[in-house]
Amino acid sequence: MEDLAEKGLQVVVGLAAFAAIIGLVMLVVDRAPKSSREKIQIAGFLAPALILLAVGLVLPALQTSYLSFTDRTGAFVGLDNYVWMFTQPEALITLRNTVIWVVVVPSLASAIGLAYAVFIDKARGEKTLKALVFMPMAISFVGAGVIWRFVYAYKGAEQDQIGLFNQILVWLGQEPKQFLLDAPENTFFLIAVMIWIQTGFAMVVLSAAIKGIPTEIVEAARLDGASAWQQFRNVTIPTIRGSLIVVVTTITIGTLKVFDIVRTMTAGQYETSVVANEMYTQAFRAGEPGRGAALALILFLMVLPIVVFNARLLRKQKEIR
Amino acid sequence: MSTIPAENTKDVFPELKEKSDDRPPIQRRVKQRLTSRGATIAAVLIAVIWTIPTFGLFVSSFRPEANIKGNGWWNVFTDFEFTLANYEDVLSPGGSQSPNLLSYFVNSLAIVVPGTIFTLVLGAMAAYMFAWGRFKGKDSLFIFVFALQIVPLQMALIPLLQLFNQVLAIGDFQLLPSGTYAQLWVAHTIFGLPLAIFLLHNFIAEIPGEVIEAARVDGAGHSTIFWRIIVPLATPALASFGIFQFLWLWNDLLVALVFSGGGADVAPITQRLAELQGSRGGEWQRLTAGAFVSIIVPLAVFFGLQRYFVRGLLAGGLKG
Numbered sequence: 001m002e003d004l005a006e007k008g009l010q011v012v013v014g015l016a017a018f019a020a021i022i023g024l025v026m027l028v029v030d031r032a033p034k035s036s037r038e039k040i041q042i043a044g045f046l047a048p049a050l051i052l053l054a055v056g057l058v059l060p061a062l063q064t065s066y067l068s069f070t071d072r073t074g075a076f077v078g079l080d081n082y083v084w085m086f087t088q089p090e091a092l093i094t095l096r097n098t099v100i101w102v103v104v105v106p107s108l109a110s111a112i113g114l115a116y117a118v119f120i121d122k123a124r125g126e127k128t129l130k131a132l133v134f135m136p137m138a139i140s141f142v143g144a145g146v147i148w149r150f151v152y153a154y155k156g157a158e159q160d161q162i163g164l165f166n167q168i169l170v171w172l173g174q175e176p177k178q179f180l181l182d183a184p185e186n187t188f189f190l191i192a193v194m195i196w197i198q199t200g201f202a203m204v205v206l207s208a209a210i211k212g213i214p215t216e217i218v219e220a221a222r223l224d225g226a227s228a229w230q231q232f233r234n235v236t237i238p239t240i241r242g243s244l245i246v247v248v249t250t251i252t253i254g255t256l257k258v259f260d261i262v263r264t265m266t267a268g269q270y271e272t273s274v275v276a277n278e279m280y281t282q283a284f285r286a287g288e289p290g291r292g293a294a295l296a297l298i299l300f301l302m303v304l305p306i307v308v309f310n311a312r313l314l315r316k317q318k319e320i321r
Numbered sequence: 322m323s324t325i326p327a328e329n330t331k332d333v334f335p336e337l338k339e340k341s342d343d344r345p346p347i348q349r350r351v352k353q354r355l356t357s358r359g360a361t362i363a364a365v366l367i368a369v370i371w372t373i374p375t376f377g378l379f380v381s382s383f384r385p386e387a388n389i390k391g392n393g394w395w396n397v398f399t400d401f402e403f404t405l406a407n408y409e410d411v412l413s414p415g416g417s418q419s420p421n422l423l424s425y426f427v428n429s430l431a432i433v434v435p436g437t438i439f440t441l442v443l444g445a446m447a448a449y450m451f452a453w454g455r456f457k458g459k460d461s462l463f464i465f466v467f468a469l470q471i472v473p474l475q476m477a478l479i480p481l482l483q484l485f486n487q488v489l490a491i492g493d494f495q496l497l498p499s500g501t502y503a504q505l506w507v508a509h510t511i512f513g514l515p516l517a518i519f520l521l522h523n524f525i526a527e528i529p530g531e532v533i534e535a536a537r538v539d540g541a542g543h544s545t546i547f548w549r550i551i552v553p554l555a556t557p558a559l560a561s562f563g564i565f566q567f568l569w570l571w572n573d574l575l576v577a578l579v580f581s582g583g584g585a586d587v588a589p590i591t592q593r594l595a596e597l598q599g600s601r602g603g604e605w606q607r608l609t610a611g612a613f614v615s616i617i618v619p620l621a622v623f624f625g626l627q628r629y630f631v632r633g634l635l636a637g638g639l640k641g
Contacts, residue, residue, distance in 0.1 A: 003586075004427060010502055011431045018439055026544040041543040042454045049447035049514050053469060056511035060480035061472050067479060112367065119364035131627065132368045135375070138623035138630075139616045140572030142591040146598060146612040147374045150381070150605065160392040162605070164377060167393050196371065208635050257473055260574040264595045279475050284579060289479050296475040307471040 021048070061300075067293035081294035094273045094295075097187050098302075101194070101258060101274055106251040109195045110244065113202025118232060121210055130207065134200035141197070141260030148193045149265055152179035183271035190272055193261050198254065202247045209243035210236060242313070249310045256302050275299050382407055382609035389605045407610035420597055420607055421585055422614050429589040429618075432502055432577075433570040436509035440566055441559055443510065444517030445525070449543075449551050451518065452526040453533055463522070469515040478579050481508060485580070502587060504580045509570050517562060524558035525551060561633030564626055568619050590615045 025044045032040040071077045085091045113133075120129045136144060153163030157176055161167040166176040179189045213236065221235045237244070259276040266272045268281055275295050283292025381394045385404045388396075411420040451463045485504050489496040497503040528551065536546050552559070574591045581588040583596075594615050597608060623630060 003424065007427055007431050007586075011435060014435050014502060014506060015438070018435070018442075022442060026548075029544050030542055037542070039456070042450055042456050045446045045450040045454070045543060045547070049443045049518060050466075052443070052507070052511050053466065053514055055484070056481055056507070057469055057472060057477050057515075060477035060484070063480040064476045116364060116367050119360040119367075123361055123364065129364060129368050131624070133371045135620070135623065136371065138568060138619040139375070140574070140591050140619065142572070142574050142594050142598075143612050143616040146594065146608050147378045149598065150378055150609065151374050153605070162390065162393050164373070164393065164395075167395070196374070199371070204631055205635065208631075257475070260591075260595075263574065264598050267599065276473075276475060280575065280578070283479050293479060296473065296478075299473050300471070300476055303471055303473060 064293045068297050070290045081290045093271050094278045098274045101255050105194045105255040106248045109198035110202045113199045114206050117203045117207035136197045137200045142264050145264035154178050181270050198251045209240040213239045382613050386606040407606045411611045424585045425590040425593040432505045436506050436570045437566045439510040440513040440517050447518045448521035448525050451522050467519050474512045
């Protein structure tokens with residue numbers, strides 16, 4: 001109880017301090033001398049956010065870039081950390097896994113999400129069916145990790161299985177399997193968790209896009225005798241192309257940064273590490289901030305082209321409109 | 322991250338508008354239903370596969386420890402036993418060995434609520450100026466802030482921790498003391514700002530200019546306009562983004578791991594749950610109940626505010 005009061009006090013003090021800062025800004029802004037009031041007002045509104053971003057994001061990102069050329073003592077070592085990344089077997093496995101994640105998750109999550117969105121379009125109980133697949137979006141990656149580790153749980157063949165997958169294997173007459181320990185396929189069992197989470201996102205966005213297709217087009221295609229598959233390929237896909245690309249790129253970026261799933265399910269052991277997890281391990285567990293920084297920079301360089309592509313596409317679409 | 326483009330096929334196929342189906346409506350409906358029978362089965366199958374993992378965990382969290390560890394949760398249909406003991410165990414304070422989740426649950430709330438408020442207020446203030454202020458270099462500055470979204474937060478973690486613990490400290494005094502929520506609030510606010518500014522700007526820029534001009538003519542300054550006009554009119558956007566920010570912060574693990582120190586006095590429930598998985602990976606009676614305690618808030622937010630949630634998603638935004 002005492003504990004609770006102390007935590008409550010912290011929150012109250014924090015909120016009060018924030019309110020005081022904002023109040024002070026507003027006061028200064030309102031009392032500014034007439035001649036320069038506009039300028040001071042603009043500065044007052046922008047300053048809190050811009051200072052935080054400069055000190056907390058821009059500067060640190062530059063420091064990290066420099067850090068990636070130093071070793072654990074802080075001495076400048078040139079490209080050593082990058083050489084390590086692209087030559088050491090453990091680091092190469094991390095890069096390989098990240099590539100696998102980025103290829104498999106966006107394509108499967110989008111494909112399943114699209115198929116589901118088409119299947120349930122105008123079906124009875126559409127809302128409920130949507131909510132069921134969308135629900136994992138709200139669950140934390142950590143929570144999802146527990147949920148799926150339970151699905152993958154392993155007991156020796158002589159015992160009753162408590163994990164659903166191993167029980168299914170046993171029902172099929174197979175030996176139970178250590179889903180998370182056996183490389184290299186264990187990476188795919190981690191990937192399944194990410195697909196489980198992201199499919200709902202793909203489904204909701206694509207479903208909204210499908211509903212935006214004018215009924216006239218669909219009717220016309222049907223009049224021309226197009227089969228369901230032909231309608232899907234020649235009408236649905238081209239019309240929702242823009243949304244499809246946004247979905248794929250958004251999931252790709254999320255997948256590149258995936259950390260929690262790997263961290264909580266295997267901690268990157270058994271050859272399952274990915275770049276974002278390895279960055280944390282090197283920088284905050286292994287005492288190698290230089291290597292961690294180099295991995296962070298690689299992450300940035302992988303995200304960059306996707307975002308640029310996305311932004312250019314959006315601009316093009318705006319021009320068409 | 323980006324807006325979902327509106328589809329503009331109506332303009333592309335104007336000639337299609339005039340055609341219509343001249344078959345009687347009943348015949349049309351029958352045809353549609355026949356083609357969708359197989360699709361419905363496939364859809365139900367996907368829905369079941371997507372739901373079963375969560376359902377299994379939920380059922381297990383109410384089974385006695387011996388049952389959870391002894392056999393699969395599907396046995397509950399033949400051998401029914403119900404208990405709340407797992408929840409009592411994970412929630413109640415105890416020795417250092419007990420999960421003590423109630424304490425971490427409080428931490429999560431104490432981190433997430435101020436973290437969301439700070440981001441919303443500062444983001445809206447900056448967004449307002451980017452939308453309606455007049456100053457040189459506005460557009461390039463805005464594009465720069467927008468571009469900051471692509472910097473993964475991994476890029477900032479190492480120097481930011483040093484900044485908090487060494488630079489912003491004089492002797493024993495720390496501006497943002499470690500072992501309190503302050504570092505987490507500020508870190509979350511920083512990482513949330515680029516997207517907040519971008520999304521809120523898009524909305525605030527759509528507010529009719531006459532409303533703001535009229536207030537200005539009446540002699541209102543920026544602070545009056547902001548609090549009296551912008552904030553009330555932007556409430557839908559603030560609500561949508563607020564829900565997302567709330568869920569992201571609640572579900573965060575990485576920022577918590579770096580800045581919380583990990584004790585029961587600061588760390589959020591996700592961090593505790595991750596710890597329990599590592600150190601007591603086989604204690605399924607605790608993990609199942611603990612997982613549900615941790616996902617109950619996001620699920621409540623999700624089912625309670627699903628409409629805003631979906632709207633926010635479509636209006637453009639998913640932080641990777």
